Amino acid sequence: MRYFFTLMLLLVPILGVWTFVEADRWQLWFPQNVSSFGGEIDGLFNLILYMVGFTFIVTELALAWFVFKFSANRPGKAVFTHGSHKLEMIWTAIPAVALLFIAFSQMETWAKVKFESNFPKGGKYTKERPIAELWASQFDWRVCYPGDDGAIGTADDLERSYEFVVPVNTDIVFHLRSRDVIHSFFVPEFRLKQDALPGHTIPVWFRAEKEGIYDLVCAELCGWGHYKMSGRMTVVSQAEFDKRMADIKAEWFSNGKEQGQ
Amino acid sequence: MSLRLPLCAVFGLALWVSACQLDKDQKPARGVVHYSLSSATTALGDDGEPVISASAQAGIAGSLEMLFGTPQAPSYQLLPEWKDEGFNPNWPQFAKGDNGSGEVDPAALRADNQIYWRRQLAAIDAGLWERVFVQDFAPDLVTQWKQLCAETPVEARNDEFKKAAREAFENHYPDLAASSELYRQQCLHCHGPEGGGNGPTAPFLNPRPRDYRHGTFKFTAVGKAQPRRADLYRILDEGVTGTSMPSFRRFSQAQLHGLVDYVRLLSMRGMVERSLVATYTEEETLTAGDTIDAYAEVWEKWQKADSKVLNFDGAVPAPTAESIAHGRTLFMDAKTGNCFSCHGPEGRGDGTSAFVLNPETHKVVPAYKDDWGNEILPRNLRLGVFRGGRRPIDIYRRIKYGIAGGPMPEAASSLSSDDIWHLVHYVGSLSERTQHKAAAAHADHAAGAHSDGASGEKH
Numbered sequence: 099m100r101y102f103f104t105l106m107l108l109l110v111p112i113l114g115v116w117t118f119v120e121a122d123r124w125q126l127w128f129p130q131n132v133s134s135f136g137g138e139i140d141g142l143f144n145l146i147l148y149m150v151g152f153t154f155i156v157t158e159l160a161l162a163w164f165v166f167k168f169s170a171n172r173p174g175k176a177v178f179t180h181g182s183h184k185l186e187m188i189w190t191a192i193p194a195v196a197l198l199f200i201a202f203s204q205m206e207t208w209a210k211v212k213f214e215s216n217f218p219k220g221g222k223y224t225k226e227r228p229i230a231e232l233w234a235s236q237f238d239w240r241v242c243y244p245g246d247d248g249a250i251g252t253a254d255d256l257e258r259s260y261e262f263v264v265p266v267n268t269d270i271v272f273h274l275r276s277r278d279v280i281h282s283f284f285v286p287e288f289r290l291k292q293d294a295l296p297g298h299t300i301p302v303w304f305r306a307e308k309e310g311i312y313d314l315v316c317a318e319l320c321g322w323g324h325y326k327m328s329g330r331m332t333v334v335s336q337a338e339f340d341k342r343m344a345d346i347k348a349e350w351f352s353n354g355k356e357q358g359q
Numbered sequence: 360m361s362l363r364l365p366l367c368a369v370f371g372l373a374l375w376v377s378a379c380q381l382d383k384d385q386k387p388a389r390g391v392v393h394y395s396l397s398s399a400t401t402a403l404g405d406d407g408e409p410v411i412s413a414s415a416q417a418g419i420a421g422s423l424e425m426l427f428g429t430p431q432a433p434s435y436q437l438l439p440e441w442k443d444e445g446f447n448p449n450w451p452q453f454a455k456g457d458n459g460s461g462e463v464d465p466a467a468l469r470a471d472n473q474i475y476w477r478r479q480l481a482a483i484d485a486g487l488w489e490r491v492f493v494q495d496f497a498p499d500l501v502t503q504w505k506q507l508c509a510e511t512p513v514e515a516r517n518d519e520f521k522k523a524a525r526e527a528f529e530n531h532y533p534d535l536a537a538s539s540e541l542y543r544q545q546c547l548h549c550h551g552p553e554g555g556g557n558g559p560t561a562p563f564l565n566p567r568p569r570d571y572r573h574g575t576f577k578f579t580a581v582g583k584a585q586p587r588r589a590d591l592y593r594i595l596d597e598g599v600t601g602t603s604m605p606s607f608r609r610f611s612q613a614q615l616h617g618l619v620d621y622v623r624l625l626s627m628r629g630m631v632e633r634s635l636v637a638t639y640t641e642e643e644t645l646t647a648g649d650t651i652d653a654y655a656e657v658w659e660k661w662q663k664a665d666s667k668v669l670n671f672d673g674a675v676p677a678p679t680a681e682s683i684a685h686g687r688t689l690f691m692d693a694k695t696g697n698c699f700s701c702h703g704p705e706g707r708g709d710g711t712s713a714f715v716l717n718p719e720t721h722k723v724v725p726a727y728k729d730d731w732g733n734e735i736l737p738r739n740l741r742l743g744v745f746r747g748g749r750r751p752i753d754i755y756r757r758i759k760y761g762i763a764g765g766p767m768p769e770a771a772s773s774l775s776s777d778d779i780w781h782l783v784h785y786v787g788s789l790s791e792r793t794q795h796k797a798a799a800a801h802a803d804h805a806a807g808a809h810s811d812g813a814s815g816e817k818h
Contacts, residue, residue: 238598238605251792253678253784257749259597259606277744311474322560326545328609353671354580354752 100169104162111158115151129286132312132333134305136289138207146200211290217303218269225301231273232262234281234294237323239314243343256343256350261330265339266309274300282318285331291317306333392430394553394628396420397572400636411639419635422650427628430543430552433535433621438655448620449535463588468613469529475611476528483524488513491524496544496610499537503527531613535624538617545607546618554625556731564603570731571622572629574660575764578747582760582769584667585626585660591619593748601744623661630657669760671776675751678784686785689778695771696782706740706789713737730764737767743790754783 121127131140168176210216214225223229231242231250241262245254250273264270274283276294283302284291287310292302314329334342396416404410411419428434435448473480482490488508493501507527511520533541543552549568551557556570569576575583578599579590595615598606607615634653639645676682689696691704703709713736715726725734738745747753747762759779761769770779 235600236603240598240600253787253791255749259600260608311477322563323603323605326605330609350750351675352750352752353673353675354756355670355672 100166100171103169104166107158107162107165111155111162114154114158118147118151130308131287131289132306132308132310133288133290134307135207135211136287138210139289142204142207145203149196149200211303214301217271217301218305221269221271223269223271225271228272228301229264229270230262231275231299232283232294233275233277234283234316234320234327235277236279236321237316237327239316239327239329243346245347256346258346261332262314263332263334263339263342264306265336266306266333268336269303269305271301271303274302279320280318281316281320281327284315284317285312286315287312288331293318306331309333309335392552393420393424394427394430396423397553397555397629397632400632411636415639415645418645419632419639422635422645422647423628423632426631426650426654427624428535430539431536433539433624435624436654438651438658463616468532468611468616471612472529472531475613476531479528480525483521483528486516486521488516496541497531497533497537497614498540499533500527500531531611533614533617535617535621538614538621541610541614542618542621545610546622549603554622554629566602567731567733568603570629571626572633573730573764574626574630574657575730577762577764578753578757579763580669580756581664581667582669583763585664587664587668588616588619588623590664591622592616595619597748599746600749601742601746627654627657627661630660669756671752671755675755676777676780676784678787682781682784683788685778686781686783686788689774689782690785695773695778697771698782701737701766702740703737706786708737708739710737727766729766735765740786740789743792749790751780751783751787754786755779758782758786 117126128140131137217225227244227248228250229243233240233242238259239262240257240259242250243256243258244250245252245256247254262272274292274294275298276296278296280296281294282291283294285304288304288306290302290304292300294300310333312331312333314331316324316327318324320327396419400411400419401416402410409416426436437447437449441447479491479493482488491504493504495501504524504527507520507524542550546558548558548560549556549564550571551561551568554571556568558568561568574585576586576590576594578594579586581587581590592615594604595607595618598604607618610618631650631653634657635645635650638649638653690698690702690706693700698706699710700712701708701710702713713726714723716722717724725736727735729735743749745754745757747757757767759770759774759776761767774782
């Protein structure tokens with residue numbers, strides 16, 4: 099029986115590690131990374147994964163070993179012990195150091211992605227002149243591009259639902275807003291997640307380095323229709339972006355006759 | 360102790376067997392379901408008896424099923440004269456257009472299918488058959504794909520097979536039954552199985568979901584007539600801002616056009632039902648001829664939708680300061696625009712005519728109800744949220760032709776289209792966030808004009 103349970107417990111770290119090794123092949127691992135800071139985020143994830151993975155394997159092996167060694171049919175009487183100051187100090191200090199290490203190692207990336215003072219400067223889009231305003235509402239995404247005046251909140255704004263088109267290899271800054279409740283902007287391929295709070299205008303930046311169509315989802319349970327709240331993040335070349343903007347503008351100021359709408 | 364291991368083994372085996380059973384892709388068989396009659400048809404009179412006799416109700420239900428089929432097998436009854444025209448609304452209209460309204464562009468649908476099914480097409484090209492995953496949003500395509508796979512074993516899948524598979528995805532256009540299934544997955548929980556706006560989530564929504572059965576749709580380009588396919592498509596594509604109707608562009612254009620087809624069927628079914636009930640209430644009897652007449656009449660209304668489109672010829676004018684100022688004058692003038700009486704002098708949707716005092720509760724309540732019996736408030740024009748769309752042409756249509764089913768009237772005939780554009784520009788300027796302060800100051804300045812206008816209305 100002790101062999102059976104020891105083997106069962108050994109299966110946990112073996113299968114656990116195997117799952118991670120095979121995950122990529124079964125497409126259970128990360129979606130591709132297309133943003134400039136995505137690599138750093140993945141690096142942080144992997145750092146923690148390795149730390150936790152190491153601890154997991156060590157503790158699981160120890161558990162299996164203890165089950166094997168101290169099984170019920172071991173001769174002799176069990177000994178009662180109570181407390182070891184030294185041991186407690188060690189298992190408090192090691193996690194504390196580990197947590198501090200994690201906390202300090204992520205600071206730079208966090209600041210780069212989230213601090214407004216670190217937003218890309220000198221580009222076409224800045225905190226003050228964002229590419230668009232992205233409105234989250236129950237239960238869809240609407241993008242409001244500035245019109246010719248370049249300012250949002252004026253009568254010539256262009257509005258489209260669902261699809262957020264941005265140019266590739268450009269520092270994009272947009273304003274995230276919510277009409278009703280808390281939503282969360284999440285594009286897995288960008289490794290970017292940001293809550294949208296009603297009453298707040300939250301600037302967000304990213305730089306997409308590969309053209310393509312990516313899913314934009316709401317990552318905050320926002321009501322009964324949360325599962326419906328999807329959008330599309332389309333990254334295109336600058337020329338294609340200009341063409342798309344011209345199309346949106348033409349549609350916006352059309353007399354409704356050409357497009358039949 | 361000795362029993363534990365065999366028990367575990369037996370239990371594990373049982374779990375494994377049941378999991379294998381589930382995996383067999385067996386869906387529970389569903390019984391045949393029928394559309395229900397509307398609550399207006401089955402209503403009870405004061406005496407507790409149904410207003411329309413039980414036998415007449417059964418007759419109406421039977422006629423409707425003959426004309427429109429069931430939720431699982433929706434299909435239109437074909438009228439004899441359609442044979443000559445070659446018109447068959449039951450036929451999936453990919454690459455064919457629709458005699459009723461021909462805006463479906465096969466090339467655009469094909470291009471969109473290529474984007475929508477891009478993952479599947481890439482998997483087919485790469486020969487990764489197990490990665491071709493079709494969600495049951497497209498039940499007809501699931502069937503088609505499974506059939507294709509069953510016909511050709513994996514070893515025999517050559518370029519010929521790839522071409523056929525590609526074409527199945529690229530040419531996908533759902534038939535009415537497939538669209539009905541998509542409707543039941545995505546729309547039913549608000550709009551109800553018959554499109555009565557009475558699905559399970561409907562009571563939680565404000566505004567309430569549209570009841571299609573009147574055949575009235577608010578945000579169209581045809582005034583108060585039945586909408587074109589393009590009008591319904593636009594609603595699915597863009598959603599209705601400020602309501603719970605989201606954009607459904609995550610589905611392919613073909614699927615959305617299919618949904619439009621199905622919504623049209625539900626709407627026609629509701630209209631025929633209402634027409635039959637009206638005939639019965641009047642004549643106390645119903646004949647087969649009445650049914651076909653009502654059906655043909657309703658079809659005519661929908662087929663004529665395209666000819667009813669109200670377009671503005673010419674370019675949309677750009678707003679100027681003079682135009683906005685003139686728009687404001689019209690907005691505040693009781694004889695021409697008279698917008699302020701409902702929308703309020705500042706466009707905040709708080710005009711005096713839109714509210715009445717309830718003498719019993721002493722509370723101010725909305726004065727108007729829409730065709731569906733819901734209380735309705737004038738739009739607050741300051742929020743920049745326009746349900747029918749914020750494009751200039753959308754606002755132009757709302758002002759000029761009014762909103763079907765609600766109290767928003769058509770513009771007075773004395774207003775020229777230039778005047779309407781002045782109003783559009785003024786309304787657009789109201790929702791400019793950067794100019795709120797300036798506009799508020801302007802409104803204070805014009806407060807005197809408001810009281811003049813209100814007294815003018817009373818005379």
